[in-house]
Amino acid sequence: MGSVTKEYQDLNRALDDVRDLCREWAAMHEASSFERNIFRYVRLVLHEWLANLHQHGQFDGRMPVVRIRLTTEDRHVYCEVRDNSTGFDLASNLPTDSPTSPEALPERGMGLRIIDACTQQLSYDQTEDGHCRFTFSIPADHDPWLRMRF
């Protein structure tokens, strides 16, 4: 089991660092049996989540703080993102419809659709110290193509 943790007080910096963070984690598992695309899915999910936080997060005047932790265990990647925003209703924003084709995809709002397809065991809650916590896992043999709603 290995883990990588990074904390940011600048959401733009966090977004730009996600690539290096995932690369660092992937390098730790160079000899593992993980599919090479897994770290790309992790990177994509983290980017989409941070992009949502950047565009829509409410911080009530506080400096945004986000902590990202990546852990590998039992052929799964586990990720936790904690932030000090006021939170939002993830459950009601997750997609439930199935567009008939890519052309029917909305111009905005595809991020959560992508997150939903790429992840397993997705959850979002409040920690005891009042932070928002987004967690997800991706198994080594995950194929998000099969979960994308079309």
Next chain:
Amino acid sequence: MSFDVEPLSSDTAVVYVGSSLDFRNADEFKSTFQEYVADDVRNFILDFSDTEVLDSSGLGAIFSLYREISPDDGQVAFANVSQPVQVVVQLTRTYKVFQQFSSVQAAEEAFSSQ
């Protein structure tokens, strides 16, 4: 960050996407292509050779371009698709809408032959 555009003909242009097309520059991408659409460019080749990030907002901006030009039989093609972009393309089935080419030249030739 601005987008470099190279006109290939009166109705075809290459847009060099660069390192990233995401929510932070999606509006700039739209402004860029709208200038060329106003000049009657209808075929766009998007060169992703250096692209490390394409997110849902960037993809949405590309679909915005497509919806603007497709009523006039305009086309959007992807060239030099990088691995990170390919992940998004496969996940969203974007390959069903936009043809992919190994090079800008191949895309240009395909447009010319139609």
